[in-house]
Amino acid sequence: MSGNTEVPVVQPNPKTGWWMKFLAIIGPGFITAAMVLGPGSITVSSQSGALLHYSLLWALLIAAIFMSTYTVISGKIGCLNKGSLLSIVEEQYGRWLACLIGLSVFLITGGFQTGNNIGVGLAFNAMFGGGLALWIGVFLVIALIFIWTSSNFYNLLEKVMVLMVVLMVIAFIFNLFKISPDIGQLVSGIIPSVPKVWGLVIAISATSFSIAGAAGQAYMVQGKGWTASDLSKSNASAITGIVVLCLLSMIIMVTSAAVLAPQGIKVQSAVDMAKQLEPLLGPLSKWLFLLGLFAASFSSFIANAVLGGMMLSDGFGWGKTLNDKSVKVLTTILLVGSSLLAVLSHTNPIQLIVVAQATTILGAPLIAIVLLMLGNNQNVLGNRTNHWITNVLAVLATAWLIYLSVHQFIAFLG
Numbered sequence: 001m002s003g004n005t006e007v008p009v010v011q012p013n014p015k016t017g018w019w020m021k022f023l024a025i026i027g028p029g030f031i032t033a034a035m036v037l038g039p040g041s042i043t044v045s046s047q048s049g050a051l052l053h054y055s056l057l058w059a060l061l062i063a064a065i066f067m068s069t070y071t072v073i074s075g076k077i078g079c080l081n082k083g084s085l086l087s088i089v090e091e092q093y094g095r096w097l098a099c100l101i102g103l104s105v106f107l108i109t110g111g112f113q114t115g116n117n118i119g120v121g122l123a124f125n126a127m128f129g130g131g132l133a134l135w136i137g138v139f140l141v142i143a144l145i146f147i148w149t150s151s152n153f154y155n156l157l158e159k160v161m162v163l164m165v166v167l168m169v170i171a172f173i174f175n176l177f178k179i180s181p182d183i184g185q186l187v188s189g190i191i192p193s194v195p196k197v198w199g200l201v202i203a204i205s206a207t208s209f210s211i212a213g214a215a216g217q218a219y220m221v222q223g224k225g226w227t228a229s230d231l232s233k234s235n236a237s238a239i240t241g242i243v244v245l246c247l248l249s250m251i252i253m254v255t256s257a258a259v260l261a262p263q264g265i266k267v268q269s270a271v272d273m274a275k276q277l278e279p280l281l282g283p284l285s286k287w288l289f290l291l292g293l294f295a296a297s298f299s300s301f302i303a304n305a306v307l308g309g310m311m312l313s314d315g316f317g318w319g320k321t322l323n324d325k326s327v328k329v330l331t332t333i334l335l336v337g338s339s340l341l342a343v344l345s346h347t348n349p350i351q352l353i354v355v356a357q358a359t360t361i362l363g364a365p366l367i368a369i370v371l372l373m374l375g376n377n378q379n380v381l382g383n384r385t386n387h388w389i390t391n392v393l394a395v396l397a398t399a400w401l402i403y404l405s406v407h408q409f410i411a412f413l414g
Contacts, residue, residue: 049256054189064246102315109308
């Protein structure tokens, strides 16, 4: 197999109960899902349901299929190689491409991180006041302390991510039983149709189909110490995590369509989104939703920033673990830069989240194409190259990303 730079691994403790063993299997997929499941996913799903009812459910479904496909490919690359993803890219195609991909991931995660900063700020500002800038600054400091002092990053990250995702799922599933969605419209929403607001389709694709997050799965499985014998675990982990992400986004869109749309609420603030949970919790809905928004924001806050710093550093051959100073420095730059953008922008915070998520689509096609090439490279995967069905889905996913990128680029110019 390809790759000659080993990635430090964290071996699970064999003396654990069934729950911890279960988490050990799903961990990498849930970390990937939690990176993607940020305030952008919640905001975009809420806006889509409030404005367009159930009509964009198909976009979420397609995004989940495409995301699962590429997360599986990336996990396979990680399991079958000792070298990191970008060291493999360098070996097979040259340092220039590894650097370009690292930079693309860095910029994509920067877009996500802007949304994460705003999500944290919105949640705490609505609960305690003080303004967005205060809370963004507070959590920037917390994140930097964690990054520069953490010595066991992967294990802590895994536990936090899984807990946050589970809490979000429970809250919205219970709320789903208290509303009365239009089943006919819900079913019809799964069928692709021409959207009235194309920008929301782009934002949905950016939040639910993060090719950068999918690429990070290669690093996650290596962090677990998984090898060729763990390939089935990697596939199950990837698919489980993305399915949960998709279902939660769909539930949010459905509840928004059933609760917010009839009231004419356009989702201009975190409090507007919180009204989705009123059927279940009444006046307490604000607090639970804001807590959930914070959970979603913070669950991806550090992991997303580290992914950007790690892959840019790896692309330049400087280091690829949180223990490497180059990763810490680049992660700090990403965190500080995205925080400044969130604070200094004079755009409506909710709208800025949507725009920030949509802009991440621009660097995605290159990453998708390279992952597809690696997935069919026998020097990298031996006789376990992509099945033809995987290739069909990956080609469709790549074509979709290219189409969305061209559309978004034209929108920027126009």
